[in-house]
Structures are given as structure tokens and as C-alpha cells.
Amino acid sequence: MYRLAFKNFIRSRSVVIALVLFLFVGLVSIVIGKQFLEKQQVSVEAVTRLQQEQIERNVQHIPDQFGLLLYYLRFAYINQPDPTAALAVGQQDVNSSIQYLNIRGLEGQRYDTGLYNPYNQLTGNLDLSFVVLFLFPLLIIAFNFNVLSQESEQGTWSLVRVQENRPLRFILQKLSIRLMVVLGLFFVLLLLAVIIIGLPLNERLLAFASTGILYILFWTALSFLVIVLRRSSSISALMLLSAWVLLCLLLPAMVNNYITARYPVKEAYSTFIKQRDGYHTKWDTNEDSTMNAFFKHYPQFREYVWNSPKFNYMWYYAMQQLGDDESAAEGRAMRDKLLARQASAANAALFFPTMQAQLQFTAIAGTDLDRHLAYLDSTGVFHEQKKLHFYPKIFGDSAVVNEDWSKHVPQFFTAKTPVNWGDMVTPFILFTLLLGVGGAVIFHRNGTR
Amino acid sequence: MKQTKIIAGHFLKIVIRSRAMTIVFLAWLLLVAYAAITGYETYTAQQQMRINFQQQARQSWEANPDKHPHRMAHFGTFAFRQKHPLSMFDYGMESYTGNAVYLEAHKQNTVNFSEAGFSTGLLRFGEISLAMLVQIVLPLVLFFLGFNAIAQQKENGTLKVLLSQGAGFRSIIWGNSVGLFTLALIFLLPVVLVLLVQLALQSTLPAGGAVWARTIGLLFGCLCFLWLVSVVAICVSALSANSRSALLSLLGIWLLMSIVLPKTVQAIGSALHPAPGKIEFDTAVEKDILQIGDSHNPNDPHFKRLKDSVLKAHHADSVQQLPFNYSGFQMREGERMSAEVYNQRLQQLYDVYERQNDVSNYCSLIDPVIGIKNMSMALAGTDFIAYRRFQDQAEDYRYQLAQTMNELQMKYISNSKPKDDHPHMIGKEHWAEFADFTHTFEPVSVTVKAAWLAFTATLLWFLLSFILIRFTAVKAKAL
Numbered sequence: 001m002y003r004l005a006f007k008n009f010i011r012s013r014s015v016v017i018a019l020v021l022f023l024f025v026g027l028v029s030i031v032i033g034k035q036f037l038e039k040q041q042v043s044v045e046a047v048t049r050l051q052q053e054q055i056e057r058n059v060q061h062i063p064d065q066f067g068l069l070l071y072y073l074r075f076a077y078i079n080q081p082d083p084t085a086a087l088a089v090g091q092q093d094v095n096s097s098i099q100y101l102n103i104r105g106l107e108g109q110r111y112d113t114g115l116y117n118p119y120n121q122l123t124g125n126l127d128l129s130f131v132v133l134f135l136f137p138l139l140i141i142a143f144n145f146n147v148l149s150q151e152s153e154q155g156t157w158s159l160v161r162v163q164e165n166r167p168l169r170f171i172l173q174k175l176s177i178r179l180m181v182v183l184g185l186f187f188v189l190l191l192l193a194v195i196i197i198g199l200p201l202n203e204r205l206l207a208f209a210s211t212g213i214l215y216i217l218f219w220t221a222l223s224f225l226v227i228v229l230r231r232s233s234s235i236s237a238l239m240l241l242s243a244w245v246l247l248c249l250l251l252p253a254m255v256n257n258y259i260t261a262r263y264p265v266k267e268a269y270s271t272f273i274k275q276r277d278g279y280h281t282k283w284d285t286n287e288d289s290t291m292n293a294f295f296k297h298y299p300q301f302r303e304y305v306w307n308s309p310k311f312n313y314m315w316y317y318a319m320q321q322l323g324d325d326e327s328a329a330e331g332r333a334m335r336d337k338l339l340a341r342q343a344s345a346a347n348a349a350l351f352f353p354t355m356q357a358q359l360q361f362t363a364i365a366g367t368d369l370d371r372h373l374a375y376l377d378s379t380g381v382f383h384e385q386k387k388l389h390f391y392p393k394i395f396g397d398s399a400v401v402n403e404d405w406s407k408h409v410p411q412f413f414t415a416k417t418p419v420n421w422g423d424m425v426t427p428f429i430l431f432t433l434l435l436g437v438g439g440a441v442i443f444h445r446n447g448t449r
Numbered sequence: 450m451k452q453t454k455i456i457a458g459h460f461l462k463i464v465i466r467s468r469a470m471t472i473v474f475l476a477w478l479l480l481v482a483y484a485a486i487t488g489y490e491t492y493t494a495q496q497q498m499r500i501n502f503q504q505q506a507r508q509s510w511e512a513n514p515d516k517h518p519h520r521m522a523h524f525g526t527f528a529f530r531q532k533h534p535l536s537m538f539d540y541g542m543e544s545y546t547g548n549a550v551y552l553e554a555h556k557q558n559t560v561n562f563s564e565a566g567f568s569t570g571l572l573r574f575g576e577i578s579l580a581m582l583v584q585i586v587l588p589l590v591l592f593f594l595g596f597n598a599i600a601q602q603k604e605n606g607t608l609k610v611l612l613s614q615g616a617g618f619r620s621i622i623w624g625n626s627v628g629l630f631t632l633a634l635i636f637l638l639p640v641v642l643v644l645l646v647q648l649a650l651q652s653t654l655p656a657g658g659a660v661w662a663r664t665i666g667l668l669f670g671c672l673c674f675l676w677l678v679s680v681v682a683i684c685v686s687a688l689s690a691n692s693r694s695a696l697l698s699l700l701g702i703w704l705l706m707s708i709v710l711p712k713t714v715q716a717i718g719s720a721l722h723p724a725p726g727k728i729e730f731d732t733a734v735e736k737d738i739l740q741i742g743d744s745h746n747p748n749d750p751h752f753k754r755l756k757d758s759v760l761k762a763h764h765a766d767s768v769q770q771l772p773f774n775y776s777g778f779q780m781r782e783g784e785r786m787s788a789e790v791y792n793q794r795l796q797q798l799y800d801v802y803e804r805q806n807d808v809s810n811y812c813s814l815i816d817p818v819i820g821i822k823n824m825s826m827a828l829a830g831t832d833f834i835a836y837r838r839f840q841d842q843a844e845d846y847r848y849q850l851a852q853t854m855n856e857l858q859m860k861y862i863s864n865s866k867p868k869d870d871h872p873h874m875i876g877k878e879h880w881a882e883f884a885d886f887t888h889t890f891e892p893v894s895v896t897v898k899a900a901w902l903a904f905t906a907t908l909l910w911f912l913l914s915f916i917l918i919r920f921t922a923v924k925a926k927a928l
Contacts, residue, residue, distance in 0.1 A: 046728045283516070
């Protein structure tokens with residue numbers, strides 16, 4: 001009987017059309033994700049080449065002055081996206097994933113953006129996470145909305161009631177057939193992604209798949225609750241679609257509006273201005289006070305001579321450093337603001353599975369704000385390392401030829417972002433259980449009309 | 450005509466009396482209020498913030514003491530993008546564009562700090578703006594309210610009665626369309642009212658912002674679009690066998706037009722016209738500049754030639770004999786050349802972006818939602834053209850700043866080396882004389898010209914709606 005029902009469902013023309021359409025859109029989204037990764041790779045290769053060329057050319061031009069040479073040299077620090085980023089591009093098309101920095105003030109350069117077409121960002125990426133998040137619920141709704149009402153409307157429900165002594169089982173059976181088809185589609189798409197993008201079979205992929213499955217289960221449970229209310233087919237469809245509009249369109253956008261208005265990031269601009277003033281006004285201030293402030297930050301450089309008769313690069317880099325030091329408080333405040341935004345988004349997401357799924361997908365893929373902030377932090381460490389490497393050479397007037405330039409290749413940011421299974425699955429499971437149990441209770445209360 | 454009026458009145462009466470309408474309208478009012486309040490908050494807070502920071506940047510510019518003008522060229526300043534008041538209505542792509550840029554000599558910086566860069570992943574769900582409500586949510590509402598207008602009459606047989614009483618299909622479709630459109634107006638009214646309140650609450654509207662002309666344009670655009678939506682709902686209802694299939698078709702149309710197509714065609718656009726990333730762009734610019742000459746390299750052949758010809762023209766043997774500061778002159782030339790190269794490359798990049806966006810633009814001929822969206826962004830001053838204008842103005846100002854400082858150097862700084870360790874300097878009054886950056890909005894005529902396709906498409910769709918009514922009246926069957 002189960003197999004017969006399955007065959008009956010899958011053979012329907014509209015189901016086949018829907019599946020083919022979803023397969024096609026899914027395939028397109030996978031190709032778009034692959035393109036995104038490839039574009040990132042092209043940029044990584046370009047910056048690697050560029051850095052090498054710039055070092056070679058400048059070392060040749062400026063063979064005798066470390067201070068002047070380091071004015072020009074830049075070093076790349078790369079936030080290499082995980083392959084799963086192709087499935088959930090998230091914020092990664094907005095946030096620059098390559099920092100190409102000189103050892104002068106950091107705050108003036110770390111927030112530089114890439115060059116993007118804002119229209120592309122406005123429409124957003126059609127990646128697999130979008131297909132799962134926005135479109136899969138519609139498929140689930142279309143499959144399920146009349147599972148019960150159709151039986152009533154066609155008059156077959158009384159027949160079922162007579163034949164089946166546990167009618168709930170009958171409904172669950174019908175729902176499970178549809179659930180299997182949707183899950184099957186999801187797995188086929190994941191398999192295609194693994195093949196086309198070349199995704200490694202690891203914990204991240206498992207986490208992505210699990211989130212997808214739980215999200216699909218949530219929508220199936222929601223459909224179950226609505227259909228046992230025993231309204232007509234069109235009312236059921238309307239209710240489910242309203243839920244979709246609310247959960248996928250309106251509520252997350254409303255939360256986003258709220259966060260934007262609640263936490264305006266004015267610290268970004270004050271960092272910007274403070275950094276400029278911190279550095280540039282030092283040209284007009286007493287050199288001793290500049291150097292004293294610098295030595296307070298870096299006592300280890302006290303022994304170097306800075307008041308030589310010619311232009312002194314030690315003073316110059318000290319001025320640059322003070323630009324960063326004087327804007328540090330604003331920079332931290334900006335970071336705190338962004339963390340506050342992230343925290344309130346995560347809190348709100350606990351109550352709305354669509355938001356939870358979006359945040360989890362991007363967290364798994366490492367394309368979320370958290371990861372970007374970690375990258376920005378780590379950029380500071382990278383910059384500091386470069387400074388500490390070159391400062392003694394500049395201040396001590398070392399010979400440029402003695403430097404091993406082959407060591408200065410782009411470095412990669414490695415994120416320590418383990419998959420947090422508990423936080424990831426709990427909200428989904430709770431919601432699904434709640435809806436499922438609620439549906440069963442309603443069904444029994446209504447009796448088997 | 451009279452029949453149309455009766456049918457429209459009848460449609461309205463049925464819908465307005467229904468409980469669903471009350472619930473939907475209340476929910477709508479809440480949404481409109483939410484969009485209006487957050488839009489207003491964001492606009493006023495951002496605008497105030499940017500004005501303050503622009504002033505702060507200016508104050509610290511003017512506070513500079515006497516110094517060498519080239520130091521001031523490097524001191525630089527900032528340009529903050531002003532928001533158009535109508536961005537309260539339509540955020541457009543503003544959340545994705547940077548808001549502030551540091552302007553300095555020899556270097557074109559990126560416009561930083563977009564709202565998207567600060568946003569959690571939730572921005573991917575979009576933003577609630579009044580425009581989004583009218584363009585995305587309201588059509589859905591109208592489809593819900595209108596899908597069974599004719600299909601239900603078909604199901605319960607009243608359509609046959611109506612037809613036999615002499616009402617033609619044309620007047621049935623017209624009547625229901627007018628009825629649904631009237632509903633649309635009822636929904637649009639609070640939006641218009643809150644927009645007027647938002648604008649009235651502003652103490653000043655920017656000169657040259659053409660706020661009222663743009664508002665009227667927006668209103669006309671919305672009316673054309675909502676009329677089209679009403680007609681489509683009714684025609685689909687008339688052509689469908691039953692109300693269920695009418696609803697499904699309408700939802701399919703909505704999903705395709707509002708969500709799937711806009712995303713897909715933009716993805717196609719960027720796949721067809723790949724744009725270089727920042728690193729590739731910078732590499733290309735650097736290559737070009739190295740080719741034409743490096744003003745910082747004393748042995749650069751271009752600048753050596755330049756020096757020789759300048760000396761010759763002034764019958765001088767060395768730069769010390771020139772009547773102006775030579776290094777200022779050389780930097781002026783360097784700035785001119787590097788800016789030219791950079792802007793040429795930038796123009797190429799923007800041409801690529803525009804080709805990408807053109808794919809969407811032309812698709813407004815198959816998807817009216819794209820048309821009204823582009824039209825609305827353009828009128829609200831939140832589209833790509835408006836952003837480019839800010840960037841162009843900022844770059845223009847940067848160039849003027851650098852060149853003015855170079856000219857001050859040529860005029861007031863001596864060619865001889867400074868004696869007793871005191872660098873040459875000029876008075877600080879020069880800093881105050883150089884005017885601050887002001888961001889102005891483009892005239893409406895420029896907007897209309899740039900977004901002509903979106904305007905045309907919206908108008909064409911409006912006209913097409915009448916053809917659709919005719920076509921449906923011929924095609925539709927009573928059973």
C-alpha cells in the first residue's frame with residue numbers, strides 16, 4: 001500500500017514538473033557557487049603574483065633604505081573561503097577576503113572594501129542555501145497543503161476512515177512520502193554539489209546537510225499542523241503561504257531593520273577621522289612627545305637612535321603608529337557594536353527557524369559576520385607581526401640585501417570555527433517537536449470527522 | 450460604463466465585508482507603520498551622523514597650522530554621502546554602497562563602510578521599506594484578494610447568470626479590475642500619507658533634491674504598477690478553470706517576477722560580463738601608471754623629458770631659476786596623469802557593471818517588477834547612477850584638492866633648499882579658503898534620462914494591461 005501510494009504521488013505530472021524545475025534551479029545555484037569560489041581563487045593568485053612583482057621591483061629601485069622601501073611594500077593576508085562557502089555565499093561577496101596591507105597605520109586600510117557592483121549585492125546570490133531556504137518550503141507547501149483536505153473534498157476520507165483504524169498513521173504515511181521526495185531532491189542536489197564543486201566529505205558538509213534536513217522537517221511539521229486544522233484546500237494553502245511570507249520575507253527583514261536602526265555604527269567614521277588626525281597632526285607636533293608616546297607602546301625600541309640629522313623613518317613610523325593608537329578605542333567600540341548586532345540576530349534567530357537556518361548555513365560555510373570579525377582581528381595580528389619583523393631593520397638601518405624576500409608570500413587566515421552542533425540543531429528540533437505534537441493533539445481533539 | 454461601475458462596487462462590497470480583508474488590512478497598516486518608523490529612524494540618524502562627521506572632518510582640516518601645502522595634500526579630507534530624503538521610501542542599493550571615502554593626494558580610495566559590511570546575515574532576507582511593501586508585498590495581497598473574483602463565480606455558476614443578464618465579459622473584467630485597483634488604492638493611501646508625514650517632519654529638504662517632483666513620479670509609477678497587478682489578478686482569475694488554479698498561477702507569477710527572475714537575470718548579467726576584483730583592478734592601474742611615468746622616481750624618463758622642456762621654455766639652466774616651484778609643477782603633472790589613468794580604468798569597470806545591470810534593465814520588458822523597482826530606486830536617488838554621482842563628485846573634489854595644493858606650492862614655495870632646518874611653509878588661511886566637499890543630487894532630467902528604460906517599461910506594461918483585458922475578454926469561457 002505504501003509503495004503504491006509512493007508511485008501514485010511521484011507519477012503525477014505536476015510533481016514531476018516541480019522536481020525537474022527544482023533540479024534545474026538547484027543546478028544553476030551550484031554553478032553560481034562554483035563560480036564564486038573560482039573568482040576568489042583568481043584573486044588569490046593575482047595578489048600572490050602582484051606581491052612578488054612589487055617586492056622585486058621595489059627592492060631593485062630602493063636597495064639602500066629599508067624605511068622608504070617599506071613605505072611601498074604590501075603584504076597580503078587572505079581569508080580563504082571554505083569550499084562549503086559555494087553553498088552559502090552569505091556575506092562573503094560583501095566583505096573583502098583579501099587584505100593587502102603596508103606596515104603603516106592599520107586602521108586606515110583594514111576597512112577598505114573591494115570593488116563590487118552594488119546591484120549584484122542587492123539582488124543577492126542565487127546559491128544553494130537560497131534555494132533550500134526560500135524555495136524548498138514552497139515545494140513542501142505545494143506537496144502537502146491538500147493532503148487531508150483533498151480526501152475530504154473528494155469524499156474519500158470516509159472511505160479511509162473505515163479502512164484504517166489509525167487515521168493519523170495514514171496522514172503521516174502520506175506526509176512521509178512527500179518528505180522523502182523532498183529529502184531525496186535535497187540529497188541529489190548535495191551530491192551534484194559534491195561532484196561539481198569538489199566538496200570534501202567532512203564535518204562541515206555533514207553540518208550543512210543536517211541543517212537542511214532539519215529545516216525541511218520543520219516545514220513538513222508546520223504543514224502537518226496546518227492540514228490537521230481541517231480547513232479547505234485553498235484556506236490551507238493560504239495559511240501556509242502566509243506563514244512562508246512571514247517567516248521567509250517579512251520577519252527576518254523586520255529584525256534586520258530593527259538591528260540597523262538600533263545599532264548605528266557611527267564608530268566606524270570616528271575611527272576613520274581619528275586615525276587620520278592621529279597620524280597627520282604629528283608632523284606639526286614636537287618630535288620628542290611623538291617618540292615618547294611610541295616608546296611607551298614599544299619599550300623594546302628605546303635604544304635606537306631617532307634624532308639623526310636626515311629625515312628619520314623611525315619618527316615617520318612612530319607617527320603612523322600613533323594614528324592607530326589614538327583611534328584604537330573607537331576601533332574597539334566599532335567591533336563591539338558589530339558583535340552586539342550579531343548577538344541580537346542570533347537571539348532573534350532562536351525563535352524563527354528561517355533565520356536560524358540562514359545564520360547556521362553561513363556559520364558553517366564561514367561566510368558570516370563572526371568569521372569576518374575574527375578575520376579582521378587576525379589581520380591586526382598579521383600586521384603586528386610584519387611591523388615587529390621590519391621595525392628593527394628600519395630603525396637599525398639594516399641592509400636590504402640581507403632580507404630573505406622569498407619568505408614574504410601571502411599568508412592565509414585559518415579560522416577556528418568548530419561546528420557547534422548543540423546550538424545548531426536544538427531550535428529546529430524543539431520547533432519541529434512542538435508543531436508535530438501540537439498537530440497530533442489537534443487531530444485527535446477534532447476527532448476523525 | 451455603468452455596468453463596470455456596478456460590478457466594481459459589487460466586488461468591493463464583498464471583499465471589504467470579509468473578515469480576511471480586515472485582518473490583512475490591519476496587518477498591512479502595522480507593516481507600513483513599521484517600515485515608516487524604521488525608515489525614518491535610519492534616515493535621520495544616518496543623515497545627522499554624516500553631516501556631523503563631515504563637519505568634524507572639516508574642522509580638523511581648518512585647524513591645521515601654517516605648513517607646506519604638500520603636507521595638506523596628504524592630510525586630505527573626507528567625503529560623506531548624503532542620503533536623499535526619498536531614501537526613506539526606497540532604500541534601493543544604499544545598504545550595499547559605501548558611505549564615506551578618504552580623499553588624499555596621489556591615491557583614490559574605496560568608498561568604505563557600507564551597511565552591508567556591518568550587517569549580520571539577515572540582510573540577505575532583504576529590508577522592509579515602503580517601496581518593498583508596495584512592490585513585493587502588496588501584489589501578493591492583491592492576488593490573495595482578487596484570485597477568486599471571477600473564478601469563484603465560475604465555480605458556483607453565478608457567472609453564467611451574470612453573462613445571460615447581458616453583462617459582457619469585457620465589462621466583468623473591467624469592473625473587477627477597477628474594483629481590485631480601488632482596493633489597491635486603499636492600501637496605497639496609508640503609504641502615501643506616511644511618506645508625506647516623513648517628508649513634512651524634515652526641517653529642510655535639500656535644494657536640488659527635487660523631492661516633490663520625484664515623489665509625484667514615484668506615485669505615478671506605483672499607480673501604473675498596481676493597476677497592472679490588479680488587471681493580471683482578474684484576468685488570471687477569468688482564464689482559470691477554478692479558483693484554486695487561479696491562486697496557484699498567480700502565486701507562481703508572483704514568485705517568478707518578484708524573487709526568482711530578478712535574482713536570476715542579475716546572476717546571468719554578472720556571468721556574461723565578468724568584472725575584475727579589486728586586486729586585478731589595482732594591478733592593471735599600477736601597470737598603466739608605471740608605463741606612462743612615475744613622478745616619485747627621479748630617473749623616470751617621462752619626467753626627465755618634462756623637466757628638460759620646462760627648463761628650455763623658461764631659458765633656465767636649473768630648476769632654481771624657474772619662476773615657480775618645480776616639484777609642485779611635477780606633482781601637478783603626476784597627479785593629472787595618474788588620475789587620468791585611474792579614472793579611465795574606473796570608467797571601464799563601471800561600463801562592465803552597467804552592462805551587467807543592463808541585463809536586468811532590459812528584463813524589465815519581461816518582468817514589470819524589475820521595471821518598477823529600477824524606476825523607484827532612480828527616483829528615490831538610491832540607484833547605481835546616484836551612487837556614481839557621489840563617487841564622481843568625491844573624486845572631482847579630491848583632484849581639485851590635490852591640484853590646488855600643488856598650485857599653492859608652485860606659487861609660494863621657493864625652489865631653493867630651506868635654510869636652518871625650517872621647511873618652507875605657507876599661511877593657514879589657505880586651508881580655510883579651499884571650500885568643503887558638498888554632495889549634491891542630480892537633476893531629475895538626468896535621472897529620467899539614465900533610467901529611461903525602467904520608465905518606458907513601466908509605461909508599456911501599463912498600456913499592455915488594456916490589451917490583456919481585451920485578449921482575456923475574447924478568450925475567457927463561462928465554464
